[in-house]
Amino acid sequence: MQKKKVELLAPAGNAEAFYGAIHAGADAIYLGGNRFGARAYADNFSEEELISCIRYAHLFNRKVYLTVNTLVKENEFSELYSYLCPFYEAGLDGVIIQDIGVFTYIRDMFPGMELHVSTQMTVTGKYSAALLQEMGACRVVPARELSLAEIKDIKTATGMEIECFIHGAMCYCYSGQCLFSSILGGRSGNRGRCAQPCRLPYSVKGQGHTSEECFPLSLKDMCTIERIPELIEAGIDSFKIEGRMKKPEYAAGVTAIYRKYIDKYYKNPHQPFRVSREDLDKLSKLYIRSERQDGYYDKHNGRDMVTLKSPAYSGSDEGLLYEIRKRYLENSPKLPVMVFGYFQPGEKAMVTYTCKDLSVTVEGEIVQPASKQPLSQENVVKQLGKLGDTVFDIEDMVVSLGEQAFYSLKALNELRREAVSQLEAALISANGFPVKREKQSKANSIGQEESGGRREAKLHLSVQTLAQLVAVKKSDYRNRITRVYINGDLFVEKDSPELWKMLEGWKAELIISMPYILRMRDASYLEELLRIARENKDKIQGFRVSSLEAFGYLKSKAYHGKIYGDAGFYVWNHETMKSWEGKLAGFCMPLELKSGEQKLLMQGDSAKETLPCEKIFYGRIPMMLTANCVAKTTDACKKNTNEEQMLLIDRYQKAFPVVLNCVHCMNIIYNTVPLSLHNEWGKWKENCDMRLDFTIEKEKEVLEVLDFFGGLLAGEFNSKGSLPPYKEYTTGHEKRGVE
Numbered sequence: 150m151q152k153k154k155v156e157l158l159a160p161a162g163n164a165e166a167f168y169g170a171i172h173a174g175a176d177a178i179y180l181g182g183n184r185f186g187a188r189a190y191a192d193n194f195s196e197e198e199l200i201s202c203i204r205y206a207h208l209f210n211r212k213v214y215l216t217v218n219t220l221v222k223e224n225e226f227s228e229l230y231s232y233l234c235p236f237y238e239a240g241l242d243g244v245i246i247q248d249i250g251v252f253t254y255i256r257d258m259f260p261g262m263e264l265h266v267s268t269q270m271t272v273t274g275k276y277s278a279a280l281l282q283e284m285g286a287c288r289v290v291p292a293r294e295l296s297l298a299e300i301k302d303i304k305t306a307t308g309m310e311i312e313c314f315i316h317g318a319m320c321y322c323y324s325g326q327c328l329f330s331s332i333l334g335g336r337s338g339n340r341g342r343c344a345q346p347c348r349l350p351y352s353v354k355g356q357g358h359t360s361e362e363c364f365p366l367s368l369k370d371m372c373t374i375e376r377i378p379e380l381i382e383a384g385i386d387s388f389k390i391e392g393r394m395k396k397p398e399y400a401a402g403v404t405a406i407y408r409k410y411i412d413k414y415y416k417n418p419h420q421p422f423r424v425s426r427e428d429l430d431k432l433s434k435l436y437i438r439s440e441r442q443d444g445y446y447d448k449h450n451g452r453d454m455v456t457l458k459s460p461a462y463s464g465s466d467e468g469l470l471y472e473i474r475k476r477y478l479e480n481s482p483k484l485p486v487m488v489f490g491y492f493q494p495g496e497k498a499m500v501t502y503t504c505k506d507l508s509v510t511v512e513g514e515i516v517q518p519a520s521k522q523p524l525s526q527e528n529v530v531k532q533l534g535k536l537g538d539t540v541f542d543i544e545d546m547v548v549s550l551g552e553q554a555f556y557s558l559k560a561l562n563e564l565r566r567e568a569v570s571q572l573e574a575a576l577i578s579a580n581g582f583p584v585k586r587e588k589q590s591k592a593n594s595i596g597q598e599e600s601g602g603r604r605e606a607k608l609h610l611s612v613q614t615l616a617q618l619v620a621v622k623k624s625d626y627r628n629r630i631t632r633v634y635i636n637g638d639l640f641v642e643k644d645s646p647e648l649w650k651m652l653e654g655w656k657a658e659l660i661i662s663m664p665y666i667l668r669m670r671d672a673s674y675l676e677e678l679l680r681i682a683r684e685n686k687d688k689i690q691g692f693r694v695s696s697l698e699a700f701g702y703l704k705s706k707a708y709h710g711k712i713y714g715d716a717g718f719y720v721w722n723h724e725t726m727k728s729w730e731g732k733l734a735g736f737c738m739p740l741e742l743k744s745g746e747q748k749l750l751m752q753g754d755s756a757k758e759t760l761p762c763e764k765i766f767y768g769r770i771p772m773m774l775t776a777n778c779v780a781k782t783t784d785a786c787k788k789n790t791n792e793e794q795m796l797l798i799d800r801y802q803k804a805f806p807v808v809l810n811c812v813h814c815m816n817i818i819y820n821t822v823p824l825s826l827h828n829e830w831g832k833w834k835e836n837c838d839m840r841l842d843f844t845i846e847k848e849k850e851v852l853e854v855l856d857f858f859g860g861l862l863a864g865e866f867n868s869k870g871s872l873p874p875y876k877e878y879t880t881g882h883e884k885r886g887v888e
Contacts, residue, residue, distance in 0.1 A: 166397035169473075203242075238585055355784060438460055524555055626856065640661065659689050
C-alpha cells in the first residue's frame, strides 16, 4: 500500500506569509493568534484574518494548525474558550500545545480538533509519546535533539504522527526547559518572549583551560534538504520549517525549494537524490545564521554545530527576495469555474457554478417579462462573472436568456453570491474539511475556595552528591527533614555501597530523583533504577520526575510507588492539577510564577483539596539543560567525567556554573547566584512545604544553608532581618513573575 506522503508544514507570522507559503506549495501552515502563542513578537493574526485563512486553506486542500504553545496562568484560563471557539467553528484543523491543562481542556471542550504536542513539552522518547497518545494526542513534535533512531523508535512504539523541524533556527537548550531569558530579564521562552541570551558572547573556564570570548551557546541554523529521502524513510510525517518571526519571502522561498525536492523524491524514490548548488545557495541567502548544519539526526552534539565566531544572520539577497515576492506573494492562484445561467420569462432564474467535478445550482425568483428595458446578455455575463477576491476565475460561461426577460441586477448579484458560497462549501467538504462546526457548551467552572487548615510545614531536601548527603546527616536539623530527593546517578555509580550505608536509619521519606532529561541511551540505566527501587521499597518510597518521559516510563512499568513532579514538570493552573490528580503524589511550584499567581494554585475547590505542594526556598536555578556541551565545543570531551564543573562567563563577568553530566551526556547550566526566599517564609509556612535544593554546594555550604533554613522552619528566629550564610542571591520571579 502506498504510504501517505510527508506533509510540508510552513510558518506564517502574518497573513502575507500565510498566503505566500500556500502559493509556494505548503501542505499545512502553523500560525499564532493574538493570545497563547510562543511567538509573542510576531505580527500574528486577528480573529477575522485567521478565519479567512482557514477557509482559504481548505479550498486548496491545505490545513491550518494554531499554536497554543505557552504555559497558561490560572487567571488567564477563563479566556481560552472564547479565544478558540470562533476558530473551532471555522474548521481549524489542529492545535499545537505545551501546557497539559490546556491540552486536556481543549480535548474535552473542542473534540473535533487534532491535538498536536509542541516541542515545548520536551518529548524525548517513546514513553512520553505513548503517554500523550493515551491522553488524546494524534501527533507529537519531539525534541529537536533526537536522533533518527530515536524518532523511528517513537514511530514503531506508538504509530503516532511525528512532526520534525527540518529547516531554520535552533535553540541550544531542550525546548520548554530554558529559563535563561526568563531569569535574567523576565522574558520567558515558555511565554513566547525569549530574549535569546544564547546568542550573546561568553568565555568558558574549566580546569586548566579558559576559552576566548566566543558564542558557545549559539547553534547554526538547520538545513536538511539534502537528507529528504532519509528523513521520509525514517517515518517522519510532517516536515516543519521554523520561522514565524521571519519575513514572508522567507516562508515562501524556503517552502518552494523544499516542495520542489520532496516532489522530486516521490516522483522517483530510487533515483540518486541531488540538490543543485543553485538551490543550496538560495537557501543560504534566505536568513541563514552563519553556516548550514543538519541538526541532531545523526549526532548527539558537536563543535561543528555552533556559530562560535558570530551568531548574526548573513545578509539576504534582495534580488532573490524580489523574485519570490513577485512569484508567490503578489500572484494568487485561481480555481477555474464554468458558469451556466438560465433566465426565461415565467420561469425561475437559475445559475450553476462548476469547479472540478463539483456543481452547485441556485434558483432565484421568477423571471419577469420586461416592461421597459430587458436584461442584456452583457449585463448577465458581467454580474455572474464578478468573482472579486474569491479563489475562482471564470473559465467559460453560457447564458440562456429569453427575449424581453427582466431580472434585477441586485437579484443577479444575490444569485452569484449564494452560488459562490455554496461552491466554496462544497469544495471544502469534498476536501474532507468541516464547513462549520457546532461549538460545545462551555463547562461550568467550579467555584474555588481556600483550602482548609494545613498540617505543620515540612522540610524537603534535594541532593546531588554523596558529600551533600554526608553534610545533611551531620546537621542538627536532620530529624526535621521529612523527605530527601537523591540523585538517581548515585544509586548506579561505583560509590553506591557507601550510599546505602549512609541511608541506614533514615526516618525521612527517601525518593530517587530521575535525570532532567531521559533518552533512548538511558534504557539500561532506567531498568537498573527501577530494579533498585522495587527491591528496596522498604527504604525507597518513590521517584521524582522532571519530564513526561520519566513519568511515562514509570507508568508503562506499572510502578506503584509515589511519584512527585519537580518544578520543571510544569503545573501552572488548576486544569493541569486535575490532569495529575491520582497520578502524582505531589508537585513543586513552578519557578516562573510570582507569589500571588502561585497562591491561586493553593486554593482548593468545593469537591477536594489541591494536589500536595512544595516550594523551593533555596537552590541554584537550572537555566539550561543541553545536549550540546560547552566543554566539547570550547576544549574537548571530558569522557565519562561525571558532575565536573565549568564556568560560563558573560560580558559582565558573571559566572554561570556548568555541570557536565557524562552519564547522560548532558550539560546543566545554573544561575550565577542561588535562589533564596528566606525573607518570604513567613508568608508561606501555612501553605506549603519548604524545599532546599543542593546542586553544586560543598559539604560546609550544605551544613550552613541547612542550619539557617532549619532555624527558620523551627521558628528559632524571624526570617525578616536574618542573614543567610551567603552574600548574593536572587528572589527569582517571586515578586515580578513573567508576562
